[in-house]
Amino acid sequence: MLPPFSYIAVHSKQEALTSLASLAGAALLAGGTDLLVRMKKGETHRYVIDLTGAAELSGVKDRGGTLRIGSGMTHARIGAHPAIAKTCGGLAAACSAVGSPQVRNMGTLGGNLVNASPAADSIAPLLVHNAVVTLESIDGMRSEKLERFITGPYRTTIGKHEILTSVEADTLAGYNEGYRRVAKRAGWAISRLSLAWALNDADGVFKDVRIAVGSCTPVPFRPREAEAFLAGKGRERPVVEEAVKMVLDEIRRISGMRPSFAYKLPVVRDLLLSVLGGDSCS
Numbered sequence: 001m002l003p004p005f006s007y008i009a010v011h012s013k014q015e016a017l018t019s020l021a022s023l024a025g026a027a028l029l030a031g032g033t034d035l036l037v038r039m040k041k042g043e044t045h046r047y048v049i050d051l052t053g054a055a056e057l058s059g060v061k062d063r064g065g066t067l068r069i070g071s072g073m074t075h076a077r078i079g080a081h082p083a084i085a086k087t088c089g090g091l092a093a094a095c096s097a098v099g100s101p102q103v104r105n106m107g108t109l110g111g112n113l114v115n116a117s118p119a120a121d122s123i124a125p126l127l128v129h130n131a132v133v134t135l136e137s138i139d140g141m142r143s144e145k146l147e148r149f150i151t152g153p154y155r156t157t158i159g160k161h162e163i164l165t166s167v168e169a170d171t172l173a174g175y176n177e178g179y180r181r182v183a184k185r186a187g188w189a190i191s192r193l194s195l196a197w198a199l200n201d202a203d204g205v206f207k208d209v210r211i212a213v214g215s216c217t218p219v220p221f222r223p224r225e226a227e228a229f230l231a232g233k234g235r236e237r238p239v240v241e242e243a244v245k246m247v248l249d250e251i252r253r254i255s256g257m258r259p260s261f262a263y264k265l266p267v268v269r270d271l272l273l274s275v276l277g278g279d280s281c282s
């Protein structure tokens, strides 16, 4: 049973911003796949503002070097979008792997980011694309790097009266990129670990290496030291092994030694060896 609330359906972004600013105790609802689960567990809100009628929150724009993706885009639409598949392939793959078809048809990018679960599938690929989120309120607009926006598990810098309206991601033409996740069971399980990557290499030499690891640390992260170590180096096994060791050390440094690492870390290791070694770059 859901606790009682007043349901407000808005028809534009402006109406959503005004309602959010004027109604004390209001929560935003996009797909509801996180919010309604929480409310069924007892979370209460006086008002629930349904954003699905605000068409401005949907759509994708190519801005030359970046893609602007509306926060209201569902995982299913992102997974099927040709421009996203072409230049943000890891994100398309990640959104296609979310939950079940029902969850992908309802759940949105904005909801995934604002909920900020350590296992949220869209975060790691967006980190690889140096994503920046745009937040709007009736007082104005601000942009923030996704890396800074998510401050901890289920925590972000979003203000009480702000709506996440879009996400801007670098387009990475010419990179080999992808996303892999390991989950308990397909269909509804969340990721137990995930890896997003985008590699730019020529003649066996790494020019630019971008990696993000999800579900192993409180917030998905980019192992910058390992990325920098690989840049300019060849794809030889000892080089790749050294970089993988650096990533695993960083996970342990951030999270300590968790019981789940007995199975997680060997899987992260093998995935990284395969991706960086050139066996699985699609």
Ligand SMILES: Cc1cc2nc3c(=O)[nH]c(=O)nc-3n(C[C@H](O)[C@H](O)[C@H](O)COP(=O)(O)OP(=O)(O)OC[C@H]3O[C@@H](n4cnc5c(N)ncnc54)[C@H](O)[C@@H]3O)c2cc1C
Residues within 6 Å of the ligand: 027, 028, 029, 030, 031, 032, 033, 034, 035, 036, 037, 051, 071, 072, 097, 098, 099, 100, 103, 106, 107, 108, 109, 110, 111, 112, 113, 114, 115, 119, 120, 121, 122, 162, 163, 164, 165, 188, 189, 190, 191
């Ligand atoms: C069965 C099941 C399986 C799932 N599997 C996965 C999975 O495999 N991978 C995964 O990553 N997630 C999974 N999820 C979690 C969920 O589906 C995603 O996090 C989804 O993207 C949430 O989006 P939503 O639109 O449903 O968010 P909502 O539930 O509508 O909102 C989530 C939170 O974000 C806020 N919010 C939403 N939109 C905005 C906005 N534009 N601006 C500001 N605040 C906003 C809401 O107020 C709420 O606090 C699963 C959930 C279920 C129920």
